[in-house]
Amino acid sequence: MKLDILNKNRITTTFSIGLAALILATSCGSSKQKEIGGYPWDIPQTKPNRPLSAAMERLYDNYLTPRPEDNELFSSFKYTQLKGFDYRNGDGTVSRRDPSKIIFENGKYYVWYTKRDTKVPPIGAHRASESTDVIPSTDWDLCEIWYATSKDGLTWEEQGVAVKRPPMPEVGWRSVATPDILKWKGKYYLYYQGFMEASGKKGDHCPVAASYADSPDGPWTPANKVIVENGPAGTWDQFSIHDPYPLVYKGKIYLYFKAAYGDRPDYLVGNGLAMADNPLGPFTKHPLNPLFNSGHETALFPFKEGIAALITSNGNENNTIQYAKDGINFNIASVSSLFPAAAGAYVPDAFTSNGNGRGISWGLSHFVNAGTPNKGYSILARFDCDLSLDVNDPELKKTHLFLKPEVYFSQGLSGKQLERIKKEAK
């Protein structure tokens, strides 16, 4: 009732202001104002030749289409539980996370991921000094790289270990984690984080290591050297090169990666690029790095003549899909929600796009909070989206997601917050 009155008042006010403006325009003889009229009811598909607000300028300048529903680089995301992976009744001793992009070989899909199979669950980065050869600090400490295959992307068969931890002091002796795959001139290359200390001891410090094979089923030979070095002291990637993500673009290997810079909690996460003509290097970092000011575990894929990226969590531009015609200078192409964490998409043309990237429509991602605080572990799941030029799924173009109240209430306030709220109420 109250609302009705409010609305009525608002309508009357708006009407009066509109009328006043019209009278003013007419009385001033402003013929330009009369010609322009109100913004058209039928959405102009191209930028109309009229004065526009900053938001409406942006609508035409920054996005592929004015409506996200028509935007090939907008999608919502849907999730499906996978069949085939066992998590030892969720006791926290088995974890699977950070899936690679998915490739299709030998009539099936292949994915590589971090697997932790330890006697006890991780004790946490804050207790890293108590970690041992058998007690992991973080969920990605004391890990190996495993792989699985699938006929339909829903049911997966774990095939076994791809890359083991090498003996000390080789790169990765403490843990090998967060892999991604490259196919180059008929051979396969896995890039991954090679830890030489328990994650959390000084930070989450590591460079990138690699192994190679003639078949996606291995056997994998470790290169036993650092493939992408940390940056010089004082530079943004001096301590960590995370989430290595190779694509073939313009005939070269483009390896995107993440680094977190600055001291926690004031750190910022960004993503950069290292390029090479040879999979085992040398890799040259791009002089404009970081190329992204936001994004954790960024998934990228060839799209038309450029590269598109899912910028999930961390930074001002988290939850955006970005696009760069040149693979370097990225702009926001859309904003969405419920992004897949650590997405590893099926990218059919990851190594062959030839300036005609087709996009993605599904992949695997992870949930890092599958367990309880003392039994922490991660699970892999499937996500579906429509960021493909070859798929048209209007259900995945919906901009308004209705989630159950439980989803929101599961973000419950902490004890400390409740205390503050109670104090404020006094």
Ligand code: AAL
């Ligand atoms: C992930 C990734 C990297 C980090 C850790 C394991 O989400 O960003 O892989 O090192 O967390």
